[in-house]
Amino acid sequence: MTQTIQFTLNGSPVSIDVDEERTLLWVLRDDLSLTGAKFGCGEGLCGACTILLDGEAVPSCQLTAGYAAGKKITTIEGLEQDGRLHTVQKAFIKYDALQCGFCTPGMILRAVALLSANPEPSSDQILSAMDGNLCRCGAHVRIIQAVQTASEAMKGGRS
Amino acid sequence: MTQKGNSAKNPAGTGPPQASITRRAFLKRMGLLGGGIIVYGALGDVAALARAPREGYIGAGVPIDFNAFLRIGADSRVTCFVGKIEMGQGPITSFAQMAAEALDVSYESVDMVMGDTGRCPWDAGTWGSLSTRFYGIFVKEAAAEAKGVLKALAAERLLCPMSRLSTKNGIVFDRDRPMSRVSYGELTRGNIIERHLETLPPPKPTSEYTISGKPYLRRDAMDKVTGRAKFTADMRLPGMRYARILRPPAHGARRIRVDTSGAEQMKDVQVLREGDMVAVLHPDPDGAAAALERISADYDVPDTGINDETIFQHLLEHAPAPAVASEAGSLDSGESSSQSIIEETYLNSYVAHAPMEPHAALAAVEDGKAKIWASTQTPFGVQQQVAQALGLPAEKVRIIAPFVGGGFGGKSASAQAVEAALLARRAGSPVMVVWTREEEFFFDTFRPAAVVKIRSGLNGAGRISLWDYQVYFAGKRGCENFYDIPHHREAVYGEWRIAPGIHPFAVGPWRAPAANTNVFARDLHMNIMAAKAGIDPLAFRLHHLSDDRMRGVLEAAARQFGWTPAKTPSGRGYGISCGIDAETYVAAMAEVAVDRKSGGIEVKRVVCAQDMGEVVNPQGATLQMEGCITMGLGYALSEEVHFRNGRLLDVNFDTYAIPRFSSLPAIETVIVPNPSIGPKGGGEPAIVCMGGVLATAVYDATGAVVRQLPMTPERVKEALKQAG
Ligand code: FES
Numbered sequence: 076m077t078q079t080i081q082f083t084l085n086g087s088p089v090s091i092d093v094d095e096e097r098t099l100l101w102v103l104r105d106d107l108s109l110t111g112a113k114f115g116c117g118e119g120l121c122g123a124c125t126i127l128l129d130g131e132a133v134p135s136c137q138l139t140a141g142y143a144a145g146k147k148i149t150t151i152e153g154l155e156q157d158g159r160l161h162t163v164q165k166a167f168i169k170y171d172a173l174q175c176g177f178c179t180p181g182m183i184l185r186a187v188a189l190l191s192a193n194p195e196p197s198s199d200q201i202l203s204a205m206d207g208n209l210c211r212c213g214a215h216v217r218i219i220q221a222v223q224t225a226s227e228a229m230k231g232g233r234s
Numbered sequence: 235m236t237q238k239g240n241s242a243k244n245p246a247g248t249g250p251p252q253a254s255i256t257r258r259a260f261l262k263r264m265g266l267l268g269g270g271i272i273v274y275g276a277l278g279d280v281a282a283l284a285r286a287p288r289e290g291y292i293g294a295g296v297p298i299d300f301n302a303f304l305r306i307g308a309d310s311r312v313t314c315f316v317g318k319i320e321m322g323q324g325p326i327t328s329f330a331q332m333a334a335e336a337l338d339v340s341y342e343s344v345d346m347v348m349g350d351t352g353r354c355p356w357d358a359g360t361w362g363s364l365s366t367r368f369y370g371i372f373v374k375e376a377a378a379e380a381k382g383v384l385k386a387l388a389a390e391r392l393l394c395p396m397s398r399l400s401t402k403n404g405i406v407f408d409r410d411r412p413m414s415r416v417s418y419g420e421l422t423r424g425n426i427i428e429r430h431l432e433t434l435p436p437p438k439p440t441s442e443y444t445i446s447g448k449p450y451l452r453r454d455a456m457d458k459v460t461g462r463a464k465f466t467a468d469m470r471l472p473g474m475r476y477a478r479i480l481r482p483p484a485h486g487a488r489r490i491r492v493d494t495s496g497a498e499q500m501k502d503v504q505v506l507r508e509g510d511m512v513a514v515l516h517p518d519p520d521g522a523a524a525a526l527e528r529i530s531a532d533y534d535v536p537d538t539g540i541n542d543e544t545i546f547q548h549l550l551e552h553a554p555a556p557a558v559a560s561e562a563g564s565l566d567s568g569e570s571s572s573q574s575i576i577e578e579t580y581l582n583s584y585v586a587h588a589p590m591e592p593h594a595a596l597a598a599v600e601d602g603k604a605k606i607w608a609s610t611q612t613p614f615g616v617q618q619q620v621a622q623a624l625g626l627p628a629e630k631v632r633i634i635a636p637f638v639g640g641g642f643g644g645k646s647a648s649a650q651a652v653e654a655a656l657l658a659r660r661a662g663s664p665v666m667v668v669w670t671r672e673e674e675f676f677f678d679t680f681r682p683a684a685v686v687k688i689r690s691g692l693n694g695a696g697r698i699s700l701w702d703y704q705v706y707f708a709g710k711r712g713c714e715n716f717y718d719i720p721h722h723r724e725a726v727y728g729e730w731r732i733a734p735g736i737h738p739f740a741v742g743p744w745r746a747p748a749a750n751t752n753v754f755a756r757d758l759h760m761n762i763m764a765a766k767a768g769i770d771p772l773a774f775r776l777h778h779l780s781d782d783r784m785r786g787v788l789e790a791a792a793r794q795f796g797w798t799p800a801k802t803p804s805g806r807g808y809g810i811s812c813g814i815d816a817e818t819y820v821a822a823m824a825e826v827a828v829d830r831k832s833g834g835i836e837v838k839r840v841v842c843a844q845d846m847g848e849v850v851n852p853q854g855a856t857l858q859m860e861g862c863i864t865m866g867l868g869y870a871l872s873e874e875v876h877f878r879n880g881r882l883l884d885v886n887f888d889t890y891a892i893p894r895f896s897s898l899p900a901i902e903t904v905i906v907p908n909p910s911i912g913p914k915g916g917g918e919p920a921i922v923c924m925g926g927v928l929a930t931a932v933y934d935a936t937g938a939v940v941r942q943l944p945m946t947p948e949r950v951k952e953a954l955k956q957a958g
């Protein structure tokens with residue numbers, strides 16, 4: 076049923092009239108023109124569609140639009156602040172932590188969620204936090220380096 | 235895709251493969267491009283054709299005129315057009331490096347336009363690690379020739395002999411009077427200039443390189459970390475609708491009934507029939523999915539008796555006559571000079587490409603013209619397919635491959651583009667087709683299941699005296715012998731290409747097609763022989779090797795790994811593998827631990843050394859090696875397509891297990907420098923050793939020979955039982 080749904084999207088309030096049963100991923104991509112979250116599997120198995128929901132990394136292919144009501148959503152497009160890249164984004168560039176780049180938005184958001192919950196993760200904690208995000212190009216080694224570096228930079232107050 | 239490129243109007247398409255573009259047609263096309271100025275410097279076609287080393291490159295249709303590759307704007311910015319696509323392997327960076335180097339302009343001043351049939355020179359497709367190796371040479375030559383013409387123009391402008399002129403940073407200057415200078419943009423401004431160079435300038439010596447050969451970070455990284463990079467499914471057109479297509483439950487299934495009435499009653503749903511295809515359209519993907527669910531259909535699914543276990547027998551029974559890939563001596567003499575004979579059979583299961591981006595296409599068809607964005611490795615091939623499907627001349631069809639989210643050979647076939655084009659024409663509105671993950675698995679062109687039989691012999695001195703190698707359906711690549719073996723024969727029964735009636739579904743090229751299977755079988759067998767001869771497997775290989783490049787990569791890998799000689803099984807879990815792929819030599823060593831109870835394999839460390847000739851972008855090359863090693867863990871350990879009667883049992887990542895963060899070993903890469911022989915392949919070679927290096931490591935750890943990839947825990951346990 077079409078409803079008016081309000082939530083905070085990348086720092087700004089939005090209000091859209093949408094069928095609350097629709098998949099949040101498609102609403103973001105089609106109704107809100109944010110195509111950074113990707114469709115990879117549709118079953119919550121790959122992490123390509125990862126977004127931050129109240130700071131937590133979740134697969135938007137598994138959520139309905141109605142679920143977003145009243146929540147804070149961050150997509151990859153909302154990570155830059157005043158034209159400045161997030162530390163994790165910078166680290167991904169610095170370490171070439173991507174190849175085709177299709178998994179990259181999901182990877183970055185997953186790492187951002189990890190580092191805000193646990194600013195100094197061990198290597199094992201990084202591996203297990205990132206494990207649900209798949210990358211077919213095999214950029215894993217670089218992604219881990221990027222996440223570690225971002226963690227150190229954030230700890231040191233640098234960004 | 236366009237990277238920092240000027241937006242140019244769509245010119246007419248380049249049409250079908252052609253030997254060359256006629257000068258008039260060419261100038262017309264360049265005129266249509268607008269902006270920029272043309273420096274025309276082509277030689278006569280015959281002379282020019284002799285230039286590029288095109289043997290071995292499937293690309294007779296690549297234009298010879300450098301203008302097809304480069305445009306120098308009045309602002310001195312250079313646009314480089316290549317028909318290749320960027321799917322993660324990095325040509326968007328390496329081509330810009332090569333063009334900048336050859337033209338003597340800054341790397342930053344080069345904009346790349348790729349994979350657009352309306353703007354780029356024809357190309358056969360992005361595969362086989364050919365991009366840098368062959369196409370890169372065309373780009374370098376085009377740039378070198380353009381630079382030669384610019385110098386000739388500058389000589390007239392500056393009233394200075396050519397011999398005194400040098401180029402740097404997009405400027406031609408008189409070495410004796412450095413203030414006497416002119417920029418490329420000033421030279422080309424406002425005119426179309428035709429020039430003929432008598433001879434192509436000699437290539438720049440690699441010792442003078444300042445851009446090529448230096449590590450560059452990816453130029454597409456900024457777009458990719460911010461979500462700005464556009465993949466096909468991110469494209470939007472006004473009035474666009476999402477399609478879902480009715481699919482059969484199994485390959486070989488025949489539809490006997492379909493009822494679309496349920497879907498027809500739904501709001502905003504369009505039900506279309508196009509030939510055999512039944513599809514629904516809706517403005518959003520959920521609506522299209524819901525409509526598809528309201529279509530009911532019945533199928534006849536034949537019982538073929540073929541499944542993932544019976545397939546190997548089926549393959550052996552249906553093998554075509556062999557082609558001999560290489561041979562020397564005679565197998566009979568080899569047999570009689572052998573003291574012991576070792577005979578083994580190795581199996582390889584079907585493997586999926588499973589790129590993270592499923593196949594997608596957005597098509598707009600109107601006024602007898604089609605424009606299609608597609609995730610494809612073959613934009614020019616798709617142009618032909620769409621033209622044929624729509625009954626349009628190819629020049630009325632423009633294919634644009636934006637960033638492609640991984641291909642690995644699986645996007646050489648791009649049926650989704652034809653589907654989208656047909657539906658768009660029927661619907662009268664733009665149509666987006668994005669395959670679901672289930673469709674992606676169903677329509678994938680899998681790496682074929684394969685069988686390798688090896689019968690080999692050792693003489694009294696512990697040397698290989700016989701090597702009778704037979705490979706079924708994997709293909710030839712990588713099976714050729716490079717060891718010093720007096721009597722050998724490599725027989726290839728069927729290639730990896732579609733073989734009607736053989737495979738229950740489509741097969742096709744999978745990153746380094748055939749080589750993964752061949753190298754696995756050869757290396758595991760080599761280690762069995764080395765064990766029989768009581769020799770360390772590295773020493774055993776070196777005893778049979780006079781090829782310096784192969785010795786070089788093996789020794790480099792051994793140094794990095796810290797290899798110490800021991801007989802197999804040493805209990806250490808050390809593996810070794812080597813091969814030649816895309817003219818690149820590669821060797822890998824690995825360390826594993828095997829859990830005897832569960833059969834699980836933990837890969838602790840992988841070292842890979844590669845001699846890939848001249849390295850254009852060492853950073854990019856390293857990334858490709860790491861990617862190959864990581865991806866290769868999958869086919870070696872866990873990836874396998876299960877099926878029964880044409881029905882696929884793995885349709886998503888829950889049961890089809892690709893490598894993850896938790897499966898990662900320590901990865902170390904070594905590039906063995908060899909700049910004098912030109913660039914060789916880099917996107918595939920390092921993956922070919924992964925089956926062999928891990929199978930030999932498991933053998934070394936336990937004495938168990940796992941003869942089938944992937945080495946699942948069940949197969950490891952079974953092999954352990956056999957080893958006793
Ligand atoms: S698309 Fe949502 S997890 Fe794969």
Ligand code: FES
Pocket residue numbers: 173174175176177178179209210211212213214322590639640
């Ligand atoms: S970079 Fe291609 S899937 Fe991760």
